[in-house]
Amino acid sequence: MLASIEWRIEMQNRLLNSPKLALISLLILLALLSLMSLQVGAIDWRWSEVLLALISSQSEAHWVVWEIRLPRLLVAIAVGAGLGMAGAAMQGLFRNPLADPGLVGVSSGAALAAVLVIVFGPAWWLDWVGLGLAIPLAAFLGGLAVTWLIYRLASYRGTTDVALMLLAGIAINAMAGAATGLLAYWASDEALRSLTFWAFGSLAHSSWREVMMIWWPMFLVWLILPLWAMDLNRYLMGEASARHLGVHVKRLKFVIVTLVALAVGASVAVAGVVGFVGLIAPHLVRLLVGPDHRWLLVLSGLMGALLVVAADSLARSLIAPSELPIGLLIAALGGPFFLWLLLKQRHRLHV
Known part of the structure; x- marks a missing residue:
């Protein structure tokens, strides 16, 4: 009897820690949640109506699904x-x-660069770069600059000072917020409405143009980042150990920082500041499959997509026909989650 119980517990642990099972489960959940996202909004459609709208142009819901909800869903998946x-x-x-692009100031730095283009762009380089490229490029450069700054401040002799990293992130968020507030005095009425969008995060303006804008840089991130999973696994043991194992540490840092800035810059360019997704998603995945980056990177992407799609569905349905900023909903979840992580970290230090 005891052996049977132990065997059952062991099988349950194997299933819970199975990366393949986690991958299949997250894909199924994302598919179901995506279909639900296409249903909800100012007008709620039945599942059969949504499926009919996807395959038939004669459906009453065809235009709403294809021109409004489907682009918004694809942008939410890419951002998450x-x-x-x-x-x-x-x-x-x-x-x-505890590292997170929004928490340590990368998102706010990218948003500030984008706001600079919105407010001052038409006077100089916006005219020849073009609005479709100028904002994402500025957001990418802003995120890249802040990521390098945070890394240089927090890293010393192969170790990371977490307290310094968090304090630097607080300072950068505060300075970026102050600069954005000052820019509001120079902004036109149209630009001022855009500043609100950048500050709270929203998918309300998603269209097929935004889908094309975000999917090509995100595709590069999804394609290249998993290729460095084994080097990241070795890097977890420290820079010196990683070098002995054949990791080109400088190249690894350059690639990771560049790809993080590209992902954050692209998401900020189309959705504004959406915080805490990069904190919550990887931690939930670690609870499922552990710290192996070969699975952690991919599954964190799926988990992030689930979080953003779920938050966007709630944003459109809670106070329909109006909607809440998606950044507010995720912050309401991410704030308590981050406090829990801090308490957990403190407990480990004192054990």
């Missing part, structure tokens, strides 16, 4: 997957689960 993978990669680079 990009931020989830960026968070997992950033935590591997800093070797700490």
